Amino acid sequence: MAFDAVTTLIKIVEAAEQDLMEPKLLSSLNAEGLMMVPLLETIKLLSYNLHFLQAFLVECKTKMNDGDTMARRLYTDVQVEVARTYKQNEIQSKLRLLYFGDYWVGSAEVKPCEDIHHRLKGIVRDIEELKDRILEEERRAALEAEEQNITIWDTYQNALKTENEVIVGLDIDIERIVNRLCYSYFMGPVLTILKNNNIDKFRKYVLKLQAMPLVGEGGIGKTTLAKRVYGHPITIASFHIRAWVVVSKVHNLKEMLIGLLRCISPITSEIYDLDEAQIAEKLNTSLMGQKYLIFLDDIWTTAAWNAIQEYLPENFNGSRILVTTRFKEVAKYLSADPYHVKYQTLKDRWELISIKVFGQSQCVPREYELIGKWIVLGCSGLPLAVVVIAGLFATTKESLEIWKDVAETLDRVDTYDYNNRISTTLSLSYNYLPxxxxxxxxxxxxxxxxxxxxxxxxxxxxxxxxxxxxxxxxxxxxxxxxxxxxxxxxxxxxxxxxxxxxxxx
The missing domain is CATH 1.10.10 (Arc Repressor Mutant, subunit A)
Structure with a gap:
């Protein structure tokens, strides 16, 4: 069975990773001048990709039981590839060479550690090619589903289309979040379950309704990131129903329930004549038995979460709740493993502002570039500040004096006072309005x-x-x-x- 083969490989790789961390072996290899860090990174990457295949095979089994022909075809493909390419003995023998000292430098029979590293990288490439094929199949299935109008009503679809929005530096975050939403094995508890080879427990944990909070400062780009994840082809293919609502500082349960219902099916003004319990029952009925993704944007309190989550049914089918919040205590209340949204790098900030102001060619005059890079340095990694300033410059890009004024104004604001920095940025844009x-x-x-x-x-x-x-x-x-x-x-x-x-x- 492909699942058993992949599980065995994971055990071999993780055992090798543990062995290579032994002080005695590390000192021995380092004494020979061998680069252990790249080798360990390759082994970790191999383990990561094998876990991907393992979780995929589990999900395929579930879909095959529901009569999904594409899942059956992909499962067969993975079986063939595993049997053909990922030979357990080959991988095990290469890793054992390191541990038992058979790699001895100068040996005529065995090639040195660098060659073993090169071979393992080739195996990683093979698995990644297979993973790309799997993801491409899922993207294709999502597109076919959209063309045939199989996807459920989503009245906010246009709102979440961001083709014209300039997005920089989020690709890795988007991929990680999509993977965690659709393949939960990346989470710590699941990895522990897999190591213990407890498949029944693995299925139950993966299929349980889980919340995934994205947490970070106001203006750091949580909503932009979440919208990209929400509209990602793999996300669309993975969930029967998607619904999105803004919660805000003072939550209104009735408006939240109606907002989610609006995404699932057409509603009329008569919905407002119903009380909360009646609307909640409609929502619960709509979600019952469906694999759904709920996106709750901008949650401020645990009370808001408690108010809505009791109406989201536990279908044990891999449904997920994506949440954005700026409060760490709220994120930890929802999940032991929240996703921390990071500040933009200086390179990403400058790329964002230069594209937005000067277009894709990014032919920025030297005098503007010097001041511009100083300005983005003062934005403290907050995309909201960068976007607002870029909006100002896009309408006044020929005025070097305005660029200098913005630079001087931001220079006077405390670097770590994020709220004041956002407020100052908005004030600048307002001041330059006609x-x-x-x-x-x-x-x-x-x-x-x-x-x-x-x-x-x-x-x-x-x-x-x-x-x-x-x-x-x-x-x-x-x-x-x-x-x-x-x-x-x-x-x-x-x-x-x-x-x-x-x-x-």
Whole structure:
């Protein structure tokens, strides 16, 4: 069986990794001038990829029992590849050469450690090629499902499409989070279960409903990262239902329940006439028996989590809850293994701002580059600050004086005072708004935090308040739309949903 073969290989590799950490062997190998760190890294990578295959085979078994033909085909392919390429004796013999000293430098019979390392890297490449094929099959299945309208209703689909959004430096994070959502074996407890070869316990743990919190400072990019994961092809292929709702500082349970229901199936205004218990029952019924992914954006308190999680059924089918929060205590309450979102690197910050301001060619004049890199250094790794500044520069990129002013202003802010840094950045963007647009921007303050604002309503209110100045042959509504486009281009307003023809809703 392929599963047994892979499990045996994992035991061999992990035993070798333990053996190579023995002080006696390490000192012996180091004395010969052999590079142990790259070798250990290769062995860890081999173990990582074997765990991937092991978890995949378990999931395939479950899908095959449900009559999934693609899972059956992939399972057979993996069986053939394991039998053909990953010969247990070959891997074991190569690792044993190191431990028992048979690699002796100068021996005529056996090649040195570097050659063994090279062969193990070849085995890792073979497994990674197989893993790529598996992931490609799942992506293809996701695309076919979308084309055939198999996926369940998702009214926020347009809101989560971010093709026009500039994203830099998130690829590795996206891959890791998708893997953890769809293949939970990366989590510590699961690895322990696998080492003990307790397959029944492994199945139960993997299939149990679990929350995965993304935790980090405000403005660090948690929501952007989560949206990318939510819309990833593998995520789409892995879950029958996906639903997304913003929780916010002061949570409203009824609005949260309705927001999730809206993602699952069409609703009418009559839903608001029902009480919380009735709406919760509808949600629970919709999710019962389905493999679902719930995305709860911006949770502030454990009370908000307790209010919603009791209505999410435990289907024991691998359903997941993705959460973003800025509070470590909330993240730890939800999971023993939260994902910590890291600050952007200086390189990523500069790439983001240069693409957004000067386009993909990134042909940045030297005088702007010197000041720009100093500015991104002052953004403290927060993408929100970078994006807002980039929005300002995109409309004023020919003004070197504005770039200097931004640099001087950020230079006066305490490097570690993140809230003040974000506030200062937003203030700079507001200060450089044309006078006639400042009132329009301030007017957003009449809406509650994280409120979804229909464009038609907003424009009608702007016109009624007298904020819109007549312009040539344009109607006041058309002028108002141009104001809104300007605010969006400056990254001061976030698009939540677009219509079929691409207009902001």
């Amino acid at each position: 006078t006639h647009m400042k009132a329009c921007f301030r007017y957003f303050g009449v809406f509650p935090e994280d409120n979804v604002i229909p464009i038609k309503r907003l424009i009608s209110l702007w016109v009624a308040e007298g904020f819109i100045m007549p312009h040539k042959n344009m109607s006041l509504e058309e002028v108002a739309e141009s104001y809104l486009d300007d605010l969006i281009n400056r990254s001061l307003v976030q698009i939540n949903e677009v219509s079929i023809d691409g207009k902001v809703k």
